[in-house]
Amino acid sequence: MNLFDVYSLYDIEPVAGKGNYVYTADGTEYLDLYGGHAVISVGHSHPHYIKTISEQLAKLGFYSNSVQNSLQQRLADLIGELSGYDDYQLFLCNSGAEANENAIKLASFHTGRKRLLAFSKAFHGRTSGAVAATANPKIIAPFNQTDNVVHVPLGDIEAVEHELATGEYCGVIIEGIQGVAGIVMPGDDFFIELRDVTKKYNVPLILDEIQSGYGRTGQFFAHQYSGIRPDLITMAKGIANGFPVGAVLISPEFKATKGMLGTTFGGSHLACAAAIAVAEIVKSENLIDNAAKVGNYLIERLHTIPNLKDIRGRGLMVGFDVEGSGSEARKQLLFNHKIFTGGAGESTVRILPALTVGTAEIDKLITALKIQFE
Numbered sequence: 314m315n316l317f318d319v320y321s322l323y324d325i326e327p328v329a330g331k332g333n334y335v336y337t338a339d340g341t342e343y344l345d346l347y348g349g350h351a352v353i354s355v356g357h358s359h360p361h362y363i364k365t366i367s368e369q370l371a372k373l374g375f376y377s378n379s380v381q382n383s384l385q386q387r388l389a390d391l392i393g394e395l396s397g398y399d400d401y402q403l404f405l406c407n408s409g410a411e412a413n414e415n416a417i418k419l420a421s422f423h424t425g426r427k428r429l430l431a432f433s434k435a436f437h438g439r440t441s442g443a444v445a446a447t448a449n450p451k452i453i454a455p456f457n458q459t460d461n462v463v464h465v466p467l468g469d470i471e472a473v474e475h476e477l478a479t480g481e482y483c484g485v486i487i488e489g490i491q492g493v494a495g496i497v498m499p500g501d502d503f504f505i506e507l508r509d510v511t512k513k514y515n516v517p518l519i520l521d522e523i524q525s526g527y528g529r530t531g532q533f534f535a536h537q538y539s540g541i542r543p544d545l546i547t548m549a550k551g552i553a554n555g556f557p558v559g560a561v562l563i564s565p566e567f568k569a570t571k572g573m574l575g576t577t578f579g580g581s582h583l584a585c586a587a588a589i590a591v592a593e594i595v596k597s598e599n600l601i602d603n604a605a606k607v608g609n610y611l612i613e614r615l616h617t618i619p620n621l622k623d624i625r626g627r628g629l630m631v632g633f634d635v636e637g638s639g640s641e642a643r644k645q646l647l648f649n650h651k652i653f654t655g656g657a658g659e660s661t662v663r664i665l666p667a668l669t670v671g672t673a674e675i676d677k678l679i680t681a682l683k684i685q686f687e
């Protein structure tokens with residue numbers, strides 16, 4: 314059987330990982346500044362992560378959501394403490410797209426309305442509602458096209474108000490920092506205006522923090538730089554360091570009813586163990602502070618390379634543009650310098666390492682970029 318050929322693959326197969334590095338079978342070492350697409354939060358093969366998952370697997374890997382599972386409450390307590398949203402409620406699922414589906418559904422149940430407002434260049438996932446909210450017609454199948462989603466330009470508060478004034482909207486969805494678009498920051502002032510206007514029209518605000526959350530930007534959530542509190546917040550990627558976990562944080566104003574949401578795999582014992590281990594490591598190793606500190610260092614050092622353009626981002630969610638092809642630049646970093654990075658659009662390189670990354674690893678990137686681009 315052939316694999317369904319949807320990915321453009323590098324001809325490299327990492328078979329092991331340790332900290333901020335991955336290794337191919339012949340022992341070649343690669344610096345991982347991509348984190349498997351912003352997923353690796355606590356580094357590869359962290360001993361506490363391995364121990365916690367292994368011990369849980371030896372006890373009980375899975376039972377369904379029809380019985381008590383105190384690991385879910387332990388995880389909720391840790392996320393509440395780390396995020397500052399301990400008064401919110403937690404719903405666990407399996408991916409970022411699924412987290413967004415559930416958040417959109419909750420907003421619609423709560424308001425009884427149908428329409429969703431999203432922004433230009435947004436990426437919210439590939440399932441039905443999430444892909445409809447994504448501003449990329451190439452990945453929206455005819456089945457997923459719906460008049461229920463309207464996109465307005467990011468930053469255009471008048472356009473937002475014009476739509477919300479119709480009274481038809483169940484929610485507004487926005488990324489903390491747009492990732493797939495190439496690290497586009499909505500701006501703290503825009504978040505404040507958006508919170509005000511969504512409150513004015515009683516429309517739930519959904520913050521998609523799937524890529525920008527879990528400490529990546531130097532705050533637990535990117536929107537926390539603006540001081541706003543959304544009604545629903547979605548998470549995935551870094552939450553369990555590669556174990557598939559998604560989550561929705563739900564404001565206390567939303568009341569649950571039995572059967573309103575559900576999942577077979579979400580919140581399983583093994584998934585909770587993985588996410589608990591990550592939360593414990595993020596807490597005990599002060600990784601959010603590290604993301605802020607090393608992220609500032611990264612941005613400062615990138616500015617010393619004259620040929621890089623539009624250096625942007627926060628913490629360890631950073632992008633810059635190169636002259637010419639971004640994908641070619643990434644290939645050179647990978648094959649000539651053994652450094653994994655992320656891409657976006659024609660000319661953007663994204664740096665999305667584990668939150669454990671240090672200044673020594675950043676220096677390796679800077680040395681490579683100087684050789685490549687000066």
Ligand SMILES: Cc1ncc(COP(=O)(O)O)c(C=O)c1O
Binds near residue numbers: 410413437438525
């Ligand atoms: C902002 C954002 N939302 C949603 C998703 C979808 O997450 P998943 O691939 O886990 O479904 C992604 C994935 O890149 C993302 O970056």
